[in-house]
Amino acid sequence: xxxxxxxxxxxxxxxxxxxxxxxxxxxxxxxxxxxxxxxxxxxxxxxxxxxxxxxxxxxxxxxxxxxxxxxxxxxxxxxxxxxxxxxxxxxxxxxxxxxxxxxxxxxxxxxxxxxxxxxxxxxxxxxxxxxxxxxxxxxxxxxxxxxxxxxxxxxxxxxxxxxxxxxxxxxxxxxxxxxxxxxxxxxxxxxxxxxxxxxxxxxxxxxxxxxxxxxxxxxxxxxxxxxxxxxxxxxxxxxxxxxxxxxxxxxxxxxxxxxxxxxxxxxxxxxxxxxxxxxxxxxxxxxxxxxxxxxxxxxxxxxxxxxxxxxxxxxxxxxxxxxxxxxxxxxxxxxxxxxxxxxxxxxxxxxxxxxxxxxxxxxxxxxxxxxxxxxxxxxxxxxxxxxxxxxxxxxxxxxxxxxxxxxxxxxxxxxxxxxxxxxxxxxxxxxxxxxxxxxxxxxxxxxxxxxxxxxxxxxxxxxxxxxxxxxxxxxxxxxxxxxxxxxxxxxxxxxxxx
Ligand SMILES: [Zn+2]
Numbered sequence: 001x002x003x004x005x006x007x008x009x010x011x012x013x014x015x016x017x018x019x020x021x022x023x024x025x026x027x028x029x030x031x032x033x034x035x036x037x038x039x040x041x042x043x044x045x046x047x048x049x050x051x052x053x054x055x056x057x058x059x060x061x062x063x064x065x066x067x068x069x070x071x072x073x074x075x076x077x078x079x080x081x082x083x084x085x086x087x088x089x090x091x092x093x094x095x096x097x098x099x100x101x102x103x104x105x106x107x108x109x110x111x112x113x114x115x116x117x118x119x120x121x122x123x124x125x126x127x128x129x130x131x132x133x134x135x136x137x138x139x140x141x142x143x144x145x146x147x148x149x150x151x152x153x154x155x156x157x158x159x160x161x162x163x164x165x166x167x168x169x170x171x172x173x174x175x176x177x178x179x180x181x182x183x184x185x186x187x188x189x190x191x192x193x194x195x196x197x198x199x200x201x202x203x204x205x206x207x208x209x210x211x212x213x214x215x216x217x218x219x220x221x222x223x224x225x226x227x228x229x230x231x232x233x234x235x236x237x238x239x240x241x242x243x244x245x246x247x248x249x250x251x252x253x254x255x256x257x258x259x260x261x262x263x264x265x266x267x268x269x270x271x272x273x274x275x276x277x278x279x280x281x282x283x284x285x286x287x288x289x290x291x292x293x294x295x296x297x298x299x300x301x302x303x304x305x306x307x308x309x310x311x312x313x314x315x316x317x318x319x320x321x322x323x324x325x326x327x328x329x330x331x332x333x334x335x336x337x338x339x340x341x342x343x344x345x346x347x348x349x350x351x352x353x354x355x356x357x358x359x360x361x362x363x364x365x366x367x368x369x370x371x372x373x374x375x376x377x378x379x380x381x382x383x384x385x386x387x388x389x390x391x392x393x394x395x396x397x398x399x400x401x402x403x404x405x406x407x408x409x410x411x412x413x414x415x416x417x418x419x420x421x422x423x424x425x426x427x428x429x430x431x432x433x434x435x436x437x438x439x440x441x442x443x444x445x446x447x448x449x450x451x452x453x454x455x456x457x458x459x460x461x462x463x464x465x466x467x468x469x470x471x472x473x474x475x476x477x478x479x480x481x482x483x484x485x486x487x488x489x490x491x492x493x494x495x496x497x498x
Contacts (some may be wrong), residue, residue, distance in 0.1 A: 062094030180218020207346025325363030405492020417448015
């Protein structure tokens with residue numbers, strides 16, 4: 001059990017937790033967003049970060065170390081005074097520079113000591129950020145090097161500074177899993193899923209989802225996970241549902257520099273905006289036209305402030321959703337605003353069985369909002385539960401009326417399938433579903449019927465359905481008698497009317 005991280009609430013793979021950062025004597029509520037601060041280019045003064053809700057930031061120790069003047073000041077004053085920030089400070093090691101420029105002039109031992117000396121609260125070794133789509137041999141080779149660096153990092157005395165254990169493995173989910181298991185077995189503290197930036201820059205949220213799901217399979221449930229480089233609010237809900245606890249945003253400043261305006265649905269160009277679709281102080285006090293007319297530095301700062309506001313607002317919304325148990329409803333809403341987040345959500349649903357394990361058994365409500373809802377962990381869980389129920393004799397599974405001629409009368413509801421009437425008021429069978437159910441919902445229900453019939457060969461079944469589509473009925477095995485309530489009268493097993 002890792003005592004730096006405590007989970008307070010969970011929903012799907014998402015959690016609200018407390019990350020204890022001993023060196024800063026600070027407890028950070030997760031999911032947390034770490035604004036990236038380049039000490040040479042301050043866009044928003046870190047002393048103001050608490051206005052937005054930032055409890056922790058990240059800066060780059062390698063940039064500081066390479067600048068003699070900055071390095072001397074950092075050693076003398078300490079990072080917190082240098083940046084004017086009294087929350088927790090995480091430092092990166094130069095790995096990103098390594099991936100961009102191919103080499104750096106430091107190593108894990110030296111950079112960890114330097115991070116410790118300048119007062120970092122969470123340091124990072126020099127791992128190898130393997131890009132996506134490289135051949136497997138290279139991904140595996142570089143992963144071995146990263147693993148050696150993590151083992152070396154364990155031996156460096158850094159006092160009570162926490163240390164990141166990056167999880168690499170490129171676009172190979174099994175390597176990510178192996179990397180996660182290895183990192184978790186070290187005594188390091190925080191687990192960044194590395195080298196996701198090139199995927200996120202191309203909006204490959206499905207590959208990001210597969211990488212995170214792979215890493216999570218290797219890591220223990222109590223491991224705090226950082227999605228390194230994830231700074232766009234459109235994917236926070238998805239990333240939290242996948243099990244990420246920390247994010248860092250360089251986007252707030254980089255996008256502002258290019259007159260780009262972040263929203264939870266994507267990115268807008270300032271030039272295209274007639275209205276600000278946001279209630280933050282910047283957007284309520286200015287019009288896009290006013291901001292466009294401002295001098296460069298002032299415009300950049302205001303846009304960066306908006307970008308921070310919209311990011312932290314989304315993070316608060318995500319945290320509330322985890323506590324309310326409707327995180328997947330939020331993910332689904334975000335997924336349907338952008339095809340790339342939809343790809344990411346579908347990739348998460350491909351791992352529904354994995355995420356079912358951490359999903360609470362009971363929540364307030366299940367809203368069936370689209371065909372994707374038919375693949376949620378709760379639907380899988382209900383199907384698994386059918387194996388443990390005990391139908392006996394000839395069982396009517398009815399979407400409509402009951403009939404006394406059967407030994408048992410069970411209800412049927414898409415997307416879950418059959419269930420005994422006694423479970424009607426039990427989550428998730430209390431789900432709100434549309435009157436016009438889609439094909440995927442009926443197919444999921446039919447798979448439930450098939451599961452029940454398959455698990456209980458001694459019982460007989462009749463399915464009385466409200467005109468399910470033929471595609472869905474194809475999933476119902478022939479030994480289940482079917483009856484279309486839209487066309488046929490419901491009769492007893494022997495055809496009797498009463
Ligand atoms: Zn705004």
